Amino acid sequence: MRRPTIKDVAADCGVSKATVSLVLRDSPQVGQVTKQRVRESMARLGYVYNRRAADMRSQRSQTLGLVVTHLRNPYFAELTMAIEDAATKSGYTLFQGFSRDEVPQQRRLLETMAEHRIDGLILLPAHDSRPEDLLETVGAGQLAHVLITRSVRGYECDYVGADNVRSGVLLGEHLGALEVSTVAFLGGAEGSSARRDRIEGLGSGLRRSGVTSPLALSLPAIGDEGGIPLVDRMLERIPCPDAIVAYNDMYAFGIMNGLRARGIVPGRDVAVASFDDVPDAAFQQPPLTSAAGHPEIVGAQATRLLLDRFEDPDRVPSTVLIEPELIPRSSTTSWSGRA
Structure with a gap:
């Protein structure tokens, strides 16, 4: 019989995997009632705390990067606020940068964020980005990342945007x-x-x-x-x-x-x-x-997809299209x- 995972605990008590991780760290971001419910699920399922995995998690910077083109469009401003809100609720600090829709500026930002050891990245790619542009920065280094709003043809990774x-x-x-x-x-x-x-x-x-x-x-x-x-x-x-x-x-x-x-x-x-x-x-x-x-939905879903990638780094990339109105x-x- 396989050992229960964080994913199993999250499903059992109706919370996200990120919330279970926060409970394991006894984070003040999670209320006592939720902590108790999660711990009861762990006991019921026989979940055993993996100390080695916890040590690896403790090496994280608890920071995420966000690169968008600019904020002149209010849609991007709403999107940014939604991502920051979702990141903060999950215990992460968000670093932000603006590419001005230029690939060279985007490359500099991605390299700088990677150097500062962010745990993951959400990127609205510059409009003429090529697969090799991303492979040279985030792809080759295996930094967890999600593209939003614009996809890059020929580049496979998690993506969230309006349909x-x-x-x-x-x-x-x-x-x-x-x-x-x-x-x-x-x-x-x-x-x-x-x-x-x-x-x-x-x-x-x-x-x-x-x-x-x-x-x-x-x-x-x-x-x-x-x-x-x-x-x-x-x-x-x-x-x-x-x-x-x-x-x-x-x-x-x-x-x-x-x-x-x-x-x-x-x-x-x-x-x-x-x-x-x-x-x-x-x-x-x-x-x-x-x-x-619906930028508020796009932002929340992108953040969730990125945090899920931390727990399951080898899963097949997902494409999430938000239904328009x-x-x-x-x-x-x-x-x-x-x-």
Whole structure:
């Protein structure tokens, strides 16, 4: 008969493996009632405290690293706060860094964090990251890590993010139900996996709704280009479409300003929709239709997946996709072409 593990104890008393580990260290982060319940499960299952494993755990720094691109997008700010909250509750201190979406800066941050012996890393990769970029830093050294929000094609590790394909499908079906005929997708870095998935889902949802030529134009952003110049570039190429889908809400805010500067009324003359549903989306004029990506869930799940990796370092990498939610608002529902 195999010996009971921390995982068995956690399942028996309905807590996480991280909580069981904290009880084993008699951490003040866990309440007395929970400690008692966990200890009763240990006794009932015959769990034997592995001193050698405890000695190995004691060598940990109890620190995690988080590298994101920037905090200009409120979605990333909410994501960061969710990760910090989950890490703190599990007894870890979080070190944070910002790559500014540049691979060289990302490499420097990852090397520095590894040198400071963090126990694990959560990474939102720069948009043009390659598998070898990660292998040179975190992959080769076997540092436990989880990617969030963006995957890196050809690189296998734990990943958590919103289901971007599904988000695109929801927006495509919504716009198709409004009987739009032409749609432009604006913004996002050309090499971004999230952008690719959102466009794929959008096209699928539009076709499913009977829109025969769904994407009249797809324009990636150039560098730090915002929504206003994207509108100018779009109108140089095509007439104003029935609908514009922005890569995210931050682009959408600029796009609506750019449309107004051209005398085009967002929501009435052209439907505008987006992704992320940051808090300010509901307060735009008109309020912005957006597919919510739930950063608070992404952050909590990513932290949990990383802590689980500590307990089972050899398990097969997991991909967790968070179900999105479409929030329809008058930036699409008031479109005058609907009639």
